[in-house]
Amino acid sequence: MAMENLAFLIPLLPALAFVLTFFLGKKLPSGGAIIPIVAIAISCIISLAITMGLLQNPEHVVTQSVHWFAILNLGILIDPLAAVMLSMVTFVSLLIHIYAVGYMAHDPAKPRYFAETALFTAAMLGLILSDNILQLFICWELVGLSSYLLIGFWFHKPGAAAAAKKAFLTTRIGDVMFLAGIVLLFSDIFTVYNGVLPEGVYVLQFSEMFHLIPELVAINSTILGMEVSHLTLVTLLFFGGAVGKSGQFPLHVWLPDAMEGPTTVSALIHAATMVTAGVYLVARTFPMFLAAPDSLIIVAIVGAFTALFAATMGIVMNDLKRVLAYSTVSQLGYMVLGLGLGAVVGAEAVGISMFHLINHAFFKALLFLCAGSVIHAVGTHDMRQLGGVGKVMPITFATMTAAALALAGFGIPGTSLGFSGFLSKDPIIESAYLYATETGSWMPYLFAITAAFLTSLYIFRLIFMTFTGEARTDYGGHESPSSMTVPLAILAVLAVIFGALTRTSFYHFIEETFVHMDIEALAELGGYHLAHHGHEPLLVLWMPLIVAVAGLVIAYLIYNRRVVDMSSIVSRNNPVYKLLYNRYYQHQIFVEFFSVKIIYEGLALAGYYSDKMLDWLVNGTSYVLIEAGDSLRKFQTGVIQHYAAAVVAGVGLLVVLIKLVMEVF
Template identity: 55%
Template sequence: MTTYSDYAYLIVGLPVLAFVLTIFLGWHLPKGGGFFTVLATFAGFIISAGIFTEIFPGEVLHQSMHWFATLNVGILIDPLALAMLLMVTFVCTLIHTYALGYMDGDPGMARYFAEAGLFTAAMLGLVFSDNILQLFIFWELVGLCSYLLIGFWYRKPSAASAAKKAFLTTRVGDVMFLAAIVILYNSMASLNLNLAPGEYLLQFPVIYKSLALIDPGQLTIIALLFLGGAVGKSGQFPLDVWLPDAMEGPTTVSAMIHAATMVTAGVYLVARMFPLFYAAPYGLLAVVYVGGFTAFYAATMGLTAFDIKRVLAFSTVSQLGYMMMAIGTGAVVGAFAVGVGMFHLIAHSFFKALLFLCAGSVIHGVGTNDMREMGGVGKYMKWTMLTMLAGGLALAGFPLTTGFFSKDEILVVAYEYGSISHQWLPYIFGIVAALMTAFYTFRMWFVAFDGEPRSDYHKHESPWVMLVPLMILAVFALAFGAFSQSGFYDAVGNNFEHYGVDFEELAVVGGHAVAHGEGHGGEAEHGGEEAVEEPFIIKILPIVVGVGGILLALLFYSRWKKLDVRKYVGERDPIRGLLLKRYYQHEILTAWFAETVVYGLSLISNMIDIKIVDGVLNKISEVTLAFAGNLRKVQTGIIENYITALVFGVVVLVILIKIGMEVGL
């Protein structure tokens, strides 16, 4: 009997097929052949759901075949991958459907849907890879597609440069990722593992098994390099510069990049390699600090942005920081942290896709990105306003929305982390960022939808093909968390038990003084016997900051405003300037680092290339040419000369033979 599991490869195969069909035939089809991409992604969702019913809970789908040497290609679907597969296919189906309306009339529609299909395929392939090398290949493919899609309107110089920036910035991370794979491969190969048939180096189960045998110092290097890759992909500090600029692509691309297909790959990598990070001393410490700081730092920049998509971009960076931080707390709370981080990832992808698509709907209707030119849009776009409200509440962590459950749990584990390891900074970053998140989200919402129109924009609601995906996503943004939370933590938090990862053993390797190992079920019992009792104030603090931020935004920006921002923050306020300038990241990284340091270095290497590398080659060819120029004079064209040479040769030969015979050779 054939089952869904037999067709697992089609999850990637169908979007690739859609890519091929749309890129070759899309020009002749209505809507650029976009329905191929939508259907392929939806079919992927159906297959993923089928696999979910077949293997869940307690089983892992693993198919692999030999590739070359000690490497393989394969499919590994465990709860962690399954959660991602379902989310990516589901959210991408909705985004592609929405794009049918949003991209309508664009001359490059076929190209859009082809690239979007490939993008989806690459992300899905990344998720279900069973070895790190295959994951890396899809990882690069994701990077390529993001480059193509961010630069979709490539005639616009800003889009072309944003695409380049995204590509080059993530490349920095990718190089580290590749280095990590190489080092990991070397240290695993030197272990001389006894591989059973069907087991290959770099396969995740094999990696998990051999972690305890690898030198911890080496593990730390590998973990930090993996983190570098994740930092590049997930836009964490300091490689976050590309993400806000990636707004230059169509809004649906932003939605895909931010919610489902691109930035989550970094977090997924850290989650996938969690046992490695756990076993590496300082691995998770780096993760928790990078994540916590990014959550805080990106949120501050969100406070001042005027571009509606840019606000959302900063919030993405910030929320990704939360996810990293959550996984990083695994040093104390164990693999349960992966469940917490991944749950926020899934929840975030619902409401962030929703928010971006709403923003796209607003931009589609109004015709501008700048919130200062909007105002009162809610009057003309009721559904967009309501669905965006749902997304905003979820992002702000309003009680009982999906975002509340996921973010609250992150703050709980961060508190636990702080109280056991006495490192409170991540928790403080988290709480402050939560307040700012609620504030800037609703600042955006009020400024855009409330008040009076501030410019003469088009006033019409978007078509239904765009609104229906919004409504579906809104339902998920509001209600998903309440139903799935504890089951999700169980499934994903215990993901690594399928491979028999012994966290207590790894904790010794990693030098974690406090480690609980497995046994994290629901929220109530996690922490085991060492559970930390939370004071009442800590329990309600996430609610307080979430609602507080919303109220603050209401006081400052809504029609009922009581406070004037200008009284508190002047036009020339240095902090405001700093935030508007995005901490001078552009000046430091692009203007100074890229255009001075890197450009200078490339001038030097250019010189070396021309003078030394090319110089040697040119000299060799010059000498050869001169020699040949002289040698060709032998060809006189006078036949007597040839005969003379021939006879001379024969005579010499005869003499040599004679000598040889005399000597007796």
């Protein structure tokens, strides 16, 4: 009970650490790193204690709320969904902060770094704890600001400054959609209550939003001749925000460029914070998505396409961190696909998506921190200049191999024996097969299984190019200090065993979030027919492992045994390779064509012609007035006889007009 009363400290302590580190960090060892480490450690202890309490009694949800202003509140909601996120974020963030003590040891801006990472963690924790959508949005924006500061941490580098601006502006597109969804939802709730809210109702609390789902579904608008439910519009606008934050196509373009920040920042963004925020938003508002016609179908299609699209680019990148960045985009696609499959599996979709999110946080943080260990030791992240790193960095090699096996999804189908990624990604692929058999749409399954093959291929390409064979340059590497290798070992253990230890209990625990909701009724409102897993064909169960092994074997033969001469394939004359290496010319399309040519030059052209028209209008008006003045001036002769004649003529004309009017009427 005491820990529940301390729930407000979970985001508050890292926020306080931000202030203290920012002002006092320069006077403390390691840039004041001890302050955020202690603060996040306490937040982690409180989070784990609350989670353990919920495991004993899932219905004992932690809720705290205070009046803010008008019909809005500030509140805390810790249910099973929020609890697992809090535990993961605080734990992974703690390990990354400890690792960063060694990684950032020689950076003169350590105090600013640790202050900003503490703020980043606080914002993410505040987002998870929010019991209403407006408070969540405020923390959502603070996460975006923190990411901007951290991606551009080395702002003296043009690439880092440009990447920070790109991330900020790209995610703002999604944020505007998210805000529009909140405004529309607010308006619809007022419509439901006819403008008069009951006493004590906070209009944007999740509990109130879910309570009004049947009424919200009934509100429709005609768009392009089609009747569309407002709930569908609201959920798709929310999903637009998730697309920006969680790097889904087409707003994924900021994520690979976010590699310009320190590697520890990359691990924090790609594993524990920021990118998971969008997935959490959809999971948190899942009852609304389930009741909104067509929304989950769109979510599934976008997720499946993103998983495959990003994986195709990962197989040709030569930068260690950029390969992992596209891996993150691809895995986020799997998580979003898992949520979209709720159109068939109902609330189970939240369980399979969140299970992959948690497992991914462990092995992706491990992958990035291993990459940081390599970069810290050898001074380069170009895989073409490495080779043989495993001989001089055995701990980094072993832990990164464990993470690669988890990412690729190695395990024994039909059992709980396997790496964490296998036990969380396979249920998504199997649910995609169920989706195909129930709806007749095979695209999500085919995209997911193809992406699984490419995932194995690009991650083992990275392993073989970096750690095996002979050194291709004189990089003179060495193993990283214990402050870096101990977090690697802890994450490696979790990447290996966490999935097997928690698989069954995790799904049941997450589904307790929706135990008081009639999932079948919500699905009926959305027009979805829920089904249950049957006995999938043996080939379907084994296919994810088959493609994972195929990717490993091909990568081994090409990049370790060199049985294929890649010079003829990796060539600018190869149009497929050129297309993938240039990332489908996304930069040219989004930046050079759309942003510069259409937006910037279009606005410049519009400004030029508007200035011309304004000049013409001003000059034309002045010319007319001057000419009129010159003409009227001629009547001012100064001769009194002329004025008298004009008065007589005017009076005469007026008499004639009055006479005519009187005769007519």
